[in-house]
Amino acid sequence: MNIYFTFDPRPDLKEDLVKSFPDQEFVFQNRIDDGLKNADIVVTYGEDLTEKHVDEAEHLQWIMVCSAGLEKMPLKEIAEKGIVVSNVRGIHKTPMAESVLAHLLSYHRSLPWIYEKQKQQEWSRKHKSTEIQGTTALILGPGAIGGEIGRLLQAFGVKTIGCNRSGHTAAYMDEMVDFANLESVLPQVDTVISVLPSTEETQYLLKENHFKAMKDTALFMNFGRGDLVETDVLKRALEQKEIAYAVCDVFEDEPLPEDHPFWTMDNITVSPHISSQSSRYLERSMEIFKPNLEKWLKGKQDVTNKIDPLKGY
Amino acid sequence: MNIYFTFDPRPDLKEDLVKSFPDQEFVFQNRIDDGLKNADIVVTYGEDLTEKHVDEAEHLQWIMVCSAGLEKMPLKEIAEKGIVVSNVRGIHKTPMAESVLAHLLSYHRSLPWIYEKQKQQEWSRKHKSTEIQGTTALILGPGAIGGEIGRLLQAFGVKTIGCNRSGHTAAYMDEMVDFANLESVLPQVDTVISVLPSTEETQYLLKENHFKAMKDTALFMNFGRGDLVETDVLKRALEQKEIAYAVCDVFEDEPLPEDHPFWTMDNITVSPHISSQSSRYLERSMEIFKPNLEKWLKGKQDVTNKIDPLKGY
Numbered sequence: 122m123n124i125y126f127t128f129d130p131r132p133d134l135k136e137d138l139v140k141s142f143p144d145q146e147f148v149f150q151n152r153i154d155d156g157l158k159n160a161d162i163v164v165t166y167g168e169d170l171t172e173k174h175v176d177e178a179e180h181l182q183w184i185m186v187c188s189a190g191l192e193k194m195p196l197k198e199i200a201e202k203g204i205v206v207s208n209v210r211g212i213h214k215t216p217m218a219e220s221v222l223a224h225l226l227s228y229h230r231s232l233p234w235i236y237e238k239q240k241q242q243e244w245s246r247k248h249k250s251t252e253i254q255g256t257t258a259l260i261l262g263p264g265a266i267g268g269e270i271g272r273l274l275q276a277f278g279v280k281t282i283g284c285n286r287s288g289h290t291a292a293y294m295d296e297m298v299d300f301a302n303l304e305s306v307l308p309q310v311d312t313v314i315s316v317l318p319s320t321e322e323t324q325y326l327l328k329e330n331h332f333k334a335m336k337d338t339a340l341f342m343n344f345g346r347g348d349l350v351e352t353d354v355l356k357r358a359l360e361q362k363e364i365a366y367a368v369c370d371v372f373e374d375e376p377l378p379e380d381h382p383f384w385t386m387d388n389i390t391v392s393p394h395i396s397s398q399s400s401r402y403l404e405r406s407m408e409i410f411k412p413n414l415e416k417w418l419k420g421k422q423d424v425t426n427k428i429d430p431l432k433g434y
Numbered sequence: 435m436n437i438y439f440t441f442d443p444r445p446d447l448k449e450d451l452v453k454s455f456p457d458q459e460f461v462f463q464n465r466i467d468d469g470l471k472n473a474d475i476v477v478t479y480g481e482d483l484t485e486k487h488v489d490e491a492e493h494l495q496w497i498m499v500c501s502a503g504l505e506k507m508p509l510k511e512i513a514e515k516g517i518v519v520s521n522v523r524g525i526h527k528t529p530m531a532e533s534v535l536a537h538l539l540s541y542h543r544s545l546p547w548i549y550e551k552q553k554q555q556e557w558s559r560k561h562k563s564t565e566i567q568g569t570t571a572l573i574l575g576p577g578a579i580g581g582e583i584g585r586l587l588q589a590f591g592v593k594t595i596g597c598n599r600s601g602h603t604a605a606y607m608d609e610m611v612d613f614a615n616l617e618s619v620l621p622q623v624d625t626v627i628s629v630l631p632s633t634e635e636t637q638y639l640l641k642e643n644h645f646k647a648m649k650d651t652a653l654f655m656n657f658g659r660g661d662l663v664e665t666d667v668l669k670r671a672l673e674q675k676e677i678a679y680a681v682c683d684v685f686e687d688e689p690l691p692e693d694h695p696f697w698t699m700d701n702i703t704v705s706p707h708i709s710s711q712s713s714r715y716l717e718r719s720m721e722i723f724k725p726n727l728e729k730w731l732k733g734k735q736d737v738t739n740k741i742d743p744l745k746g747y
Contacts, residue, residue, distance in 0.1 A: 215567050216543075219590070223539035230529075230536040231708070236546055239704045242697040244689035250711045254528050276589035277532070376557035384555040391552045395544065398563045 122146065122418065123180070125160035127153050127169050128187075134407055141411060145418075157181075162417070164410065167191055167208075172198045183417060183424070187406040189213055189397075191433050192319070200430040207413060207426045209406050211265040213397040218269040220396035221314060221344055222277075224368045228340060229253050233390075254278040259298075259306060261315035261326075262345060263291035270314060282306055286322060300326065307334040312342065318434075319346035326350075332358035339364040344396050347371040352381075359388050370396040435459065435731065436493070438473035440466050440482050441500075447720055454724060458731075470494075475730070477723065480504055480521075485511045496730060496737070500719040502526055502710075504746050505632070513743040520726060520739045522719045524578040526710040531582040533709035534627060534657055535590075537681045541653060542566050546703075567591040572611075572619060574628035574639075575658060576604035583627060595619055599635060613639065620647040625655065631747075632659035639663075645671035652677040657709050660684040665694075672701050683709040 126149045130138075139147055148156050153169055157178045163170070167186040172195040175181070184199065186208040199206060227233065231250045238245050258274050260267045263283030271281040271293030283291045284306075288299030298306050300322065307313070313335065317323040327350040335341070341364050343349055352373045358364055369383075370392040383389050399405075413424040428434060439462045443451075452460055461469050466482055470491045476483070480499040485508040488494070497512065499521040512519060540546065544563045551558050571587050573580045576596030584594040584606030596604040597619075601612030611619050613635065620626070626648065630636040640663040648654070654677050656662055665686045671677055682696070683705040696702050712718075726737040741747060 215591075216563065216565055219539055219565055219567070220543045220563075223536070223543040223545055226532055226536035227540050227545055230533045232536055232540055232545065233549055235703065235705050235708070236549060238706065239697060242692060244692075244706045246706050246708050246711070248708065248711075249713055250529065250533075250708065251713050252529055252532055254532070255714075273589060276586060278528075379555060379557075384552060390548065392548050393551065393557045393559050395548070395559050395561065395563065398544075398559070398561075400562055400564050401568075 122161045123148065123159045124162045124164065124414075125156055126150060127163065127165040130403055130407070134403060138407065138411070142414065142418075145414075162414075168193050170194055175199055175202065175204070183207070183422075185410055185413070186428075187403070187410075190318075191428065191430075194430075196430040196433060204430075205422055205424065206428040206430050207424045208428055209409050210426045212402065212405050212409065214266050214269045216399035216402070217266050217316065217344060217397050218273055220370070220392075221270050221316075221342060222273050224342065224390065224392070225253060225312060225314075225340070228366060228368070253312075256280070256311035257282065257309055258312040258314055259284055259310040260294065261285075261303075261313070261349075262317035262323075263294050263297075264316075266316045267314075268292040268294075270316065279312075282310065304331055304334050307331060307339075308336065310339060311336065312340045314342045315345045315349050317345040317349055319348050324348045327354070329354055329357070332363045335364050337362060337365060341367040342369075343367070344370045347373045347375060352383075356382060356386075359386060362388075366390075368392065370394055435474045436461065436472045437475045437477065437727075438469055439463060440476065440478040443716055443720070447716055451720065451724070455727060455731075458727075475727075481506050483507055488512055488515065488517070496520070496735075498723055498726070499741075500716070500723075503631075504741065504743075507743075509743040509746060517743075518735055518737065519741040519743050520737045521741055522722050523739045525715065525718050525722065527579050527582045529712035529715070530579050530629065530657060530710050531586055533683070533705075534583050534629075534655060535586050537655065537703065537705070538566060538625060538627075538653070541679060541681070566625075569593070569624035570595065570622055571625040571627055572597055572623040573607065574598075574616075574626065574662075575630035575636075576607050576610075577629075579629045580627075581605040581607075583629065592625075595623065617644055617647050620644060620652075621649065623652060624649065625653045627655045628658040628662050630658040630662055632661050637661045640667070642667055642670070645676045648677050650675060650678060654680040655682075656680070657683045660686040660688060665696075669695060669699075672699060675701075679703075681705065683707055 123146045129149050129151045153174055160178055161180050162183045164185045167188045175195050175198045181204055183205040189210055229251045231248045234248045257280040259282045260271055261284050274281050275293055281294050282296045283294030284298050284303055286300055288297050366388045368390040371394055383391050436459045442462050442464045466487055473491055474493050475496045477498045480501045488508050488511045494517055496518040502523055542564045544561045547561045570593040572595045573584055574597045587594050588606055594607050595609045596607030597611050597616055599613055601610050679701045681703040684707055696704050
C-alpha cells in the first residue's frame with residue numbers, strides 16, 4: 122500500500138510508523154504533489170484536498186483526516202467515488218476540556234487580575250475571588266467533548282445541565298433540556314458553555330432573548346463554532362451588561378477583524394481558536410490511525426471514526 | 435452568653451445568627467474594646483488578640499478563630515487560662531484547590547499568552563499549549579487541602595505523589611514518600627505543589643539540591659508558607675532554568691518587597707497570598723460556628739475543630 126501524508130509528522134512518529142508497518146510504502150510530504158496519483162491511503166489535516174485532487178487520485182480508497190472538522194473537504198466527490206473517510210473524533214476532548222476549565226477557573230480565581238498586578242509590581246489583596254463549586258453550568262453539545270467538560274465540572278461540585286436537539290440523557294449531565302426549551306433553564310445557570318458544531322440547527326441558535334434570560338452575573342463561553350450567535354448580538358449583551366463576561370475561542374469571522382471592539386472590551390476574553398491545540402495532538406492521531414491501518418490491511422473497511430461523507434459526521 | 439465578634443460580618447450573616455440564637459447577646463465590633471471584659475465567647479480572625487486581652491477577658495471560655503493560622507495568637511496564655519480554642523480548619527480547601535488548578539491549567543493552556551495577545555490585538559495561533567493529563571504531581575502536605583487538590587488532579591488524569599513527614603498513606607495520593615526521601619522522586623515529577631504549613635520540620639525543607647533534582651520542565655507551586663524555601667534558592671533555580679516556571683502565592687517576606695526581581699522575571703507568577711480568598715469564606719465559617727455554638731450552649735465543650743493551644747493544631 123502507498124500511504125501518502127500531506128504533512129510531515131515529528132521524526133519519532135514517522136519512525137514508529139515505518140517500524141510498525143515495514144511492508145508499506147510511506148510518503149511524507151508537506152504538500153500535495155504528483156505522488157498523490159499513486160496513493161492508496163491519504164493522511165491529511167483536511168484543509169488541502171480539492172475536487173481535482175480527489176479526481177486525479179485514481180487508487181485512493183481511504184482518507185484519514187487528522188482533525189474533527191470536515192467542512193473544507195470535497196465530500197460530494199469523495200462520496201461519489203466511494204472513498205472511505207475517517208477522522209480523529211474525540212481527540213480534542215482532553216485539550217478542549219482543560220482549556221474550558223482553565224478559563225472558567227481563571228475567571229473565578231482572579232488570574233487576569235493577579236497577572237495585571239504583577240505587571241504593576243503592586244502587592245494588593247483587594248480583589249474578591251469567587252468559586253465554581255456550587256454553581257450551575259449549561260453545556261450546549263454534551264457529546265464527547267461536552268461530556269468530558271461535564272465530568273470535570275462535576276468533580277468540582279458544579280451542577281451540569283446538558284442541552285442537545287433531543288433532550289435525551291447524556292453522560293455527566295445532571296439534567297437535560299432540548300434546544301426548544303433552552304431559554305427556560307437560562308435563569309438558573311451561572312455558566313453557559315458551548316462546544317456545538319456548526320449545523321443547520323445550531324447556526325444562530327442563541328438570540329437576544331437568550332442573553333436577556335441569562336443572569337447578569339453569567340459567564341458565556343463559546344468553544345464550539347462562531348456562528349452559534351451573531352457577533353452583534355453577543356456584543357450588545359456584553360455592552361448592556363446582560364451577562365457579566367464572555368470567553369470566546371471562536372468567532373463569526375475568523376480571524377477576528379483587527380479593529381473589532383472585542384479586542385478592547387473589558388468583559389470578554391478573545392482566544393484565537395486554539396483551545397484544541399496540544400503538543401500531544403499528532404501522537405493521539407497516530408494512536409487512532411495505527412489500529413485502523415492494521416484493520417485496513419486485513420481487508421476490513423469498518424475503521425474507527427468512519428464518517429458518512431454526505432452527512433459530514 | 436455574651437458573644438463578641440472582633441469583626442463586622444455581612445448583614446445577612448448577622449441577622450441569621452441573631453435569629454438562630456435569640457436568647458444570646460451578640461456584639462459585632464470591628465475592633466477589640468472594653469466590651470471584651472464581658473465576653474464569654476470571642477469570634478476573631480486571630481490576628482488581633484494579645485496577651486493583655488486574654489488577661490483582661492475574665493469571662494472568656496471559648497475563642498472561635500475564623501482562620502486556619504494561629505501563629506499570631508497568645509497561645510501560652512490561652513492554654514494557661516484553660517480557654518477552649520477552635521478554628522475553621524478545612525475551610526480553605528475549596529478556594530485553594532480551585533486556585534491551584536486554575537494556575538496549573540492556565541500555565542499549560544497558554545492563558546497568560548492569550549491575555550497578552552489580546553492586549554496587542556493580535557490574532558496569533560503560534561503558541562504551543564500542553565496538557566496536564568498524563569503528568570505527575572508531587573503534593574507536599576497531602577492533608578485536607580492537599581487531598582482536595584489530589585482529588586481534582588486525579589480527575590484530570592494526573593498521577594499524584596503525596597509527601598509528608600511519615601510517608602503514610604493519604605487520601606487521593608497514588609503514591610507516598612516521606613520528607614527524608616523527597617529528592618529521590620523529584621526527577622519523575624512534572625509539578626511540585628506545596629500546601630505545607632510552617633513548622634520546624636517544613637521550614638526551609640526545599641534546598642538547592644531539590645531544585646537541581648527537578649526536571650528542567652518542572653513547574654513549582656508554593657501555596658503553603660513562604661519559608662518552605664529561601665527566596666534566593668528559588669531565584670537562582672529560576673535564573674539557572676533548573677525548573678521552567680514557578681507560581682508562588684506565598685513568599686519568605688510578605689508583602690514581596692517592591693524592588694524584588696520576582697516582579698519582573700518572566701518565569702514566575704507572583705500571587706499576593708490570595709489563593710484562599712473566597713466570597714463564601716465567612717458564610718462557611720458560620721456553618722462551622724453555628725452547630726458548635728449550639729453544642730456549647732448545651733454545655734458540651736468538645737466543639738468541632740478544637741485546637742490544642744500548646745501544639746497550635
